Amino acid sequence: MTKRFGGLTAVDKVDLSIDDGEIIGLIGPNGAGKTTLFNSIAGVYTPEEGSITFDGTELVGKAPHEIARQGITRTFQTARTFNESTVVDNVLAGAMFGRKNSGSLEEERENVWEYLEFLGLEDKGNEDASSLTIAHRKQLELARALASEPKLILVDEIGSGLTPTELDELSRNLQRTRDEFGISVFWIEHVMDAIMNATDRIIVLNQGQKIAEGSPSQIQQNRQVADAYLGGAEA
Numbered sequence: 234m235t236k237r238f239g240g241l242t243a244v245d246k247v248d249l250s251i252d253d254g255e256i257i258g259l260i261g262p263n264g265a266g267k268t269t270l271f272n273s274i275a276g277v278y279t280p281e282e283g284s285i286t287f288d289g290t291e292l293v294g295k296a297p298h299e300i301a302r303q304g305i306t307r308t309f310q311t312a313r314t315f316n317e318s319t320v321v322d323n324v325l326a327g328a329m330f331g332r333k334n335s336g337s338l339e340e341e342r343e344n345v346w347e348y349l350e351f352l353g354l355e356d357k358g359n360e361d362a363s364s365l366t367i368a369h370r371k372q373l374e375l376a377r378a379l380a381s382e383p384k385l386i387l388v389d390e391i392g393s394g395l396t397p398t399e400l401d402e403l404s405r406n407l408q409r410t411r412d413e414f415g416i417s418v419f420w421i422e423h424v425m426d427a428i429m430n431a432t433d434r435i436i437v438l439n440q441g442q443k444i445a446e447g448s449p450s451q452i453q454q455n456r457q458v459a460d461a462y463l464g465g466a467e468a
């Protein structure tokens with residue numbers, strides 16, 4: 234698919250696929266088009282060219298809420314929690330609005346504690362989201378995403394602003410999300426250690442184009458990838 238903003242081609246004929254239960258990393262320098270690719274999958278932007286299919290259904294032209302109900306949900310580069318609401322109500326929003334077949338508000342309010350427990354947030358359920366640390370807010374976004382019962386989660390950078398220990402924990406939780414719920418994870422990250430250790434496969438974007446794809450060790454040895462990050466063969 235291709236997505237342009239005026240004269241700028243932010244995503245340029247990128248072709249990729251994701252299998253069931255895979256954790257795929259998406260890396261690339263600032264402005265490479267990573268978030269734009271996610272926004273195109275999620276229906277925030279409409280690509281000018283190409284096609285995005287999910288379980289055999291064309292997504293291009295569908296609204297974000299319709300795409301969510303097909304089974305794709307996301308977390309944001311800067312956590313977007315509802316800070317005036319409690320932690321449990323944030324997760325409830327995922328259960329009520331992100332799914333095709335939600336139960337009643339009362340039923341779902343009971344059910345969503347499962348996700349808070351899964352992510353170690355059960356002690357914070359009745360607190361306002363505004364009281365959470367950045368790391369807990371990122372866990373909360375993941376809980377809200379899980380509550381919509383997706384098949385694929387798009388994770389746009391969890392590493393920025395976290396300590397190495399906090400990032401380790403979130404990274405483990407993404408792996409548990411795949412292992413225990415069978416959910417595929419498509420994960421943008423600038424923190425290389427995290428993405429190299431936790432993914433099955435990595436895709437590299439540079440100036441809107443896919444320049445490499447392979448296992449973490451293949452990507453680490455790829456000359457073009459090093460050049461894209463370091464700014465030239467001599468570097």
Ligand SMILES: Nc1ncnc2c1ncn2[C@@H]1O[C@H](COP(=O)(O)OP(=O)(O)OP(=O)(O)O)[C@@H](O)[C@H]1O
Binds near residue numbers: 238262264266267
């Ligand atoms: N809504 C928009 N309107 C115009 N240009 C945009 C818009 N969104 C992104 N861009 C441009 O598209 C290009 C890709 O941006 P994008 O945010 O997708 O990059 P990114 O890979 O996510 O970068 P980062 O690692 O800094 O988050 C950039 O040149 C950016 O300025």
Ligand SMILES: [Mg+2]
Binds near residue numbers: 268
């Ligand atoms: Mg981005």
